Amino acid sequence: MLQRISQLVVVGVVAGLLVAAMALPAVGGMGITARNVASGFLDMPSQLETPPPPQRSTIYDSEGGVIAEIFDQNRELVDIEDVSPVMIDAIMAIEDASFYEHGGLDVSGTLRAAVRTLGGNTEGASSITQQYVKNVQIEAATSQEELDEAREETIARKIRELRYAVALEQRMTKDEILEGYLNIAYFSDGAYGVESAAQHFFQVPASELELHQAATIAGLVRYPYLYNPRFFPEQTIERRNVVLDRMVSTGAITEEEAEEAKTEDMDLDLDTPPNGCVPSDQPFFCDYVVQEIEQDERFGPNETERARWLRTAGLEIHTTLDPQTQDAGQDAVDKWVPRDNESRKVAAQVVIEPGTGHILGMMQSRNYGPDESKLGETSINFTTDADRGGSSGFQAGSTFKAFTLAAALEQGLPFSTSFNSPASTTVSGQVSCNGGRLQTWSPSNAGDSNAGNLNMVSGTKASSNTYFAQLQARAGLCNTMEMAEKLGLKRADGTLFTENPNSLANSSFTLGSEEVSPIRVANAYATFSAGGTYCEPQAITRIEDRQADTTIELEPQCERVIDEDVADGTSYLLSQTFHGGTASNLGIGRPAAGKTGTTDGSAAAWFAGFTPQMASSVFVGDPRGPQQYPLRNVTIGDRPYSVVYGATIPGPIWQETMRGAHEGLEVEQLASPPGKFGSTSESAPRSGDDGDEEASPASHDGGVPNVVGMTEAAAVSALEDAGYSVNVSGTTVRSSEPEGSVAAVNPDPGSQLPEGATVNVFLSSGGGQASTEDAPGNDGWYPVTPAAGAPGRDGRD
Known part of the structure; x- marks a missing residue:
C-alpha cells in the first residue's frame, strides 16, 4: 500500500512539473519543445540499461604481481x-537528504531547476537517482551526438531523466541505486567512484574514511573542477565545511563533531595509479600484451572496440611473464648495453618456454617512451614483429645455420656429411622455391681460415660459412627456407621467405641475411628443445572480465611441425658449440645448446640458445640502421670494442640471463643424438670418402698445445710439431699478452683434432684481454679462446 502511494506521488509530481513547464512562456521555441516532450512523457522509453561503469584493467605476471x-x-x-x-551520510546531506524517502526525485529542487533552466539559468538540484541516470547516459554514449544529448541543459533532458528515474526506482532498491551512484560519480582530479577517490586523496579505502575526509570527497561532486583540491584547496575546504553544516542540519552529526572536523587539515596525499605501460617496470612486455588484445579478433569485432574493452571492462589479465626470468634478463641487458649508451646501440631479448610458447621474459635496453630523439628512449619493441609494435627486424647471422642443419637432417643426411671447407668457396646451381636458378655464390670465412674437411659436428662447432653454404646447397635452399617457416620464422614485416622476392633471390639464407625479430628466433629454437613441437608465442593465459562476469582461458596453441629425431639431432649439434666451439665460454652449468650469430660487416650480433626448460635469443645492434652504424670501433657503456661478435655481448647476456632464470630449477638433460644419423665424431672423412661413412683419423693425444704468450715463430713450430696445420690470422686481437705474441688460438688449447687439422693463431695487439671471436661477416670460423688462467673474458664470438 505504501509503495503504491509512493508511486502515485511520483507520477503526480511529474505531472505537476510538466504542466508547470508547459504553462511557462516560450523562449525561442523552448515552450513548444517542452509541450511536445510533456505530451509524450508516458510514451518515452523507460528502461534504462545500467551496466557497470568503466573500470581499471590490470595486467598481472605469472605470480600475481601487477605489471x-x-x-x-x-x-x-x-x-x-x-x-x-x-x-x-555526507553524500546524502549535500546531494539528496531525502533520498530514502522520495520516489525518485527531489520535488521542490527539480521544479526549481526546471523553471530556472527554462529561464536560461542552469541549475542542478537533481536527486541522486536523477544524477545516476545522467551519469549512466553519459558513460553509455558511443558518439559525440549521444554525449551532447546526455549533457544538454534543457527541459527536454530533465524530463527524460525524470522518466528514467521513475522507472529505475520501481526496479532497483535504494541501496542499489546509491551504490551505482557512488561508483559512477566523478570526484575530481581523475578519480571516478568513491573507492578511487578515497585512495587518491587520502590513501585509504572508502570503508575507512573519517568524517572530515568523507565531507571533503562528498563536496567535490557538484563542481569537481572548481573544487579540485590540487588546484583550489581553499575552495575545497569551504565546500567541505558546507557539507559538515548540512550534515548537522540532517541530524547525521552534532555541531560539536562538525566544528571539530572543520579544524582538521585536508592532509592530502594525492596518488594516481600509474596508467598504461610507460610507468611499468616491464613496459615492453606490457605493450606486447596490449597489442595482443587490440590485434586479436577473438576479443572484439574491430580494433576500436577491443581497445575500449581493454580500457573500460575492468579486466584481470593474467600473463606468462616469469618475474625471476624477467629480472635476470633485464639486469643482463642493462649491464652489457646501458640504456643511455652514447653509441645508441640496443640489446633486445626474449625468453620462451618450450612446449607451451609461454613468453617468460621480454627485455630491451631502452626506457619506454614516445620521444625517439631522446637518448635511451623508444616506444618500439625491438623484440617482436612490426604488427605487434616492433620493428622491421634485423639480420640474424649464423643463428640461421640451425635451420640448415634441420633441413639437412630432414633430408636424411647423416652427421658425417662432409665438405672441404676452405677459406672461400663457390656454390652454384641453387634453385629457389619459385623455380628460379640463383647466380653463383662465393661465400668466405673470416680471417682466411682454411678448416679443411668438416662434417656437421665440426662444421657447427666452427660455424664455417663455406661448410654451411655447401650444406644448404645439398639440403636444398627451398627446403631450408621451408624448414625455417615450419619453425615459425618469417620476416618481421610479416612476409614469408618463400613468398618474398628478395628472399627468393638470396643464396645466403643460411648465413642469416633475413630481417627477423628475436621472438621468432627464440621460438624456433624452443621448437628444437620441445622435440619438434611448435607453439605460438603466448603472453596471456587468462582474462577475467569483471563487467561481463566471464573468464576467457587461453590454452597453448601447439602442433608437431618436424620429426622428433630431426629436432633432437639439431639440438645435439647445437649443444656441441659449448664444447670447443663458438660458445665455449658461455656455458651455464647445465646442458644447453646454442648458436652465435654475427652479420656481414658486424652490423648486428646475436646469440640464440636453449635448455629443456627455456629458449632465448639476444640481438644487439643499432636501430637507426645496423649497416650504417655497425658494431665496429664502438664504446658501449664504459667498454670500448673494436668489433662486437655474437659471443662478445649477446652471448654473455644470454649466459647471465639463463643462469639467473634457471636458479632453483632442476637440471634436465637434452635429448641424446638419434642413432639414425650415425656417428657423432667431429672428424671428417679422409679425402676420397663420400661423407656418408665416418672416417676416424688419429687425433694428437695431447690436443692443441697451449701456445698463448709465445712468439709467432715458436707457436707455429710447436703446433706443427704436434701434427697440425697453422694459419696465422692477419687480424690482431686485444689481449693482455705482449704485442706481437700469441693472444689466442682457435680451437681451444687441449681440443682434440684430427691430424693435419688447421689451428688458427691470433697475435696480440696489446691493451686488453684475449677473447672468443666469431667470423666477421656471418661469423663462420673456429672460436678464439683466452689463455688459460687469464683474468676475465671479453666474450667475443
Missing part, C-alpha cells in the same frame, strides 16, 4: 557495504 593498470577512467568498484557510513 600495469590500463584505464580511461581511474575507477575501482566497491559494494555499498564497504563504504563508510559517514561517507553515505
Whole structure:
C-alpha cells in the first residue's frame, strides 16, 4: 500500500512539473519543445540499461604481481557495504537528504531547476537517482551526438531523466541505486567512484574514511573542477565545511563533531595509479600484451572496440611473464648495453618456454617512451614483429645455420656429411622455391681460415660459412627456407621467405641475411628443445572480465611441425658449440645448446640458445640502421670494442640471463643424438670418402698445445710439431699478452683434432684481454679462446 502511494506521488509530481513547464512562456521555441516532450512523457522509453561503469584493467605476471593498470577512467568498484557510513551520510546531506524517502526525485529542487533552466539559468538540484541516470547516459554514449544529448541543459533532458528515474526506482532498491551512484560519480582530479577517490586523496579505502575526509570527497561532486583540491584547496575546504553544516542540519552529526572536523587539515596525499605501460617496470612486455588484445579478433569485432574493452571492462589479465626470468634478463641487458649508451646501440631479448610458447621474459635496453630523439628512449619493441609494435627486424647471422642443419637432417643426411671447407668457396646451381636458378655464390670465412674437411659436428662447432653454404646447397635452399617457416620464422614485416622476392633471390639464407625479430628466433629454437613441437608465442593465459562476469582461458596453441629425431639431432649439434666451439665460454652449468650469430660487416650480433626448460635469443645492434652504424670501433657503456661478435655481448647476456632464470630449477638433460644419423665424431672423412661413412683419423693425444704468450715463430713450430696445420690470422686481437705474441688460438688449447687439422693463431695487439671471436661477416670460423688462467673474458664470438 505504501509503495503504491509512493508511486502515485511520483507520477503526480511529474505531472505537476510538466504542466508547470508547459504553462511557462516560450523562449525561442523552448515552450513548444517542452509541450511536445510533456505530451509524450508516458510514451518515452523507460528502461534504462545500467551496466557497470568503466573500470581499471590490470595486467598481472605469472605470480600475481601487477605489471600495469590500463584505464580511461581511474575507477575501482566497491559494494555499498564497504563504504563508510559517514561517507553515505555526507553524500546524502549535500546531494539528496531525502533520498530514502522520495520516489525518485527531489520535488521542490527539480521544479526549481526546471523553471530556472527554462529561464536560461542552469541549475542542478537533481536527486541522486536523477544524477545516476545522467551519469549512466553519459558513460553509455558511443558518439559525440549521444554525449551532447546526455549533457544538454534543457527541459527536454530533465524530463527524460525524470522518466528514467521513475522507472529505475520501481526496479532497483535504494541501496542499489546509491551504490551505482557512488561508483559512477566523478570526484575530481581523475578519480571516478568513491573507492578511487578515497585512495587518491587520502590513501585509504572508502570503508575507512573519517568524517572530515568523507565531507571533503562528498563536496567535490557538484563542481569537481572548481573544487579540485590540487588546484583550489581553499575552495575545497569551504565546500567541505558546507557539507559538515548540512550534515548537522540532517541530524547525521552534532555541531560539536562538525566544528571539530572543520579544524582538521585536508592532509592530502594525492596518488594516481600509474596508467598504461610507460610507468611499468616491464613496459615492453606490457605493450606486447596490449597489442595482443587490440590485434586479436577473438576479443572484439574491430580494433576500436577491443581497445575500449581493454580500457573500460575492468579486466584481470593474467600473463606468462616469469618475474625471476624477467629480472635476470633485464639486469643482463642493462649491464652489457646501458640504456643511455652514447653509441645508441640496443640489446633486445626474449625468453620462451618450450612446449607451451609461454613468453617468460621480454627485455630491451631502452626506457619506454614516445620521444625517439631522446637518448635511451623508444616506444618500439625491438623484440617482436612490426604488427605487434616492433620493428622491421634485423639480420640474424649464423643463428640461421640451425635451420640448415634441420633441413639437412630432414633430408636424411647423416652427421658425417662432409665438405672441404676452405677459406672461400663457390656454390652454384641453387634453385629457389619459385623455380628460379640463383647466380653463383662465393661465400668466405673470416680471417682466411682454411678448416679443411668438416662434417656437421665440426662444421657447427666452427660455424664455417663455406661448410654451411655447401650444406644448404645439398639440403636444398627451398627446403631450408621451408624448414625455417615450419619453425615459425618469417620476416618481421610479416612476409614469408618463400613468398618474398628478395628472399627468393638470396643464396645466403643460411648465413642469416633475413630481417627477423628475436621472438621468432627464440621460438624456433624452443621448437628444437620441445622435440619438434611448435607453439605460438603466448603472453596471456587468462582474462577475467569483471563487467561481463566471464573468464576467457587461453590454452597453448601447439602442433608437431618436424620429426622428433630431426629436432633432437639439431639440438645435439647445437649443444656441441659449448664444447670447443663458438660458445665455449658461455656455458651455464647445465646442458644447453646454442648458436652465435654475427652479420656481414658486424652490423648486428646475436646469440640464440636453449635448455629443456627455456629458449632465448639476444640481438644487439643499432636501430637507426645496423649497416650504417655497425658494431665496429664502438664504446658501449664504459667498454670500448673494436668489433662486437655474437659471443662478445649477446652471448654473455644470454649466459647471465639463463643462469639467473634457471636458479632453483632442476637440471634436465637434452635429448641424446638419434642413432639414425650415425656417428657423432667431429672428424671428417679422409679425402676420397663420400661423407656418408665416418672416417676416424688419429687425433694428437695431447690436443692443441697451449701456445698463448709465445712468439709467432715458436707457436707455429710447436703446433706443427704436434701434427697440425697453422694459419696465422692477419687480424690482431686485444689481449693482455705482449704485442706481437700469441693472444689466442682457435680451437681451444687441449681440443682434440684430427691430424693435419688447421689451428688458427691470433697475435696480440696489446691493451686488453684475449677473447672468443666469431667470423666477421656471418661469423663462420673456429672460436678464439683466452689463455688459460687469464683474468676475465671479453666474450667475443
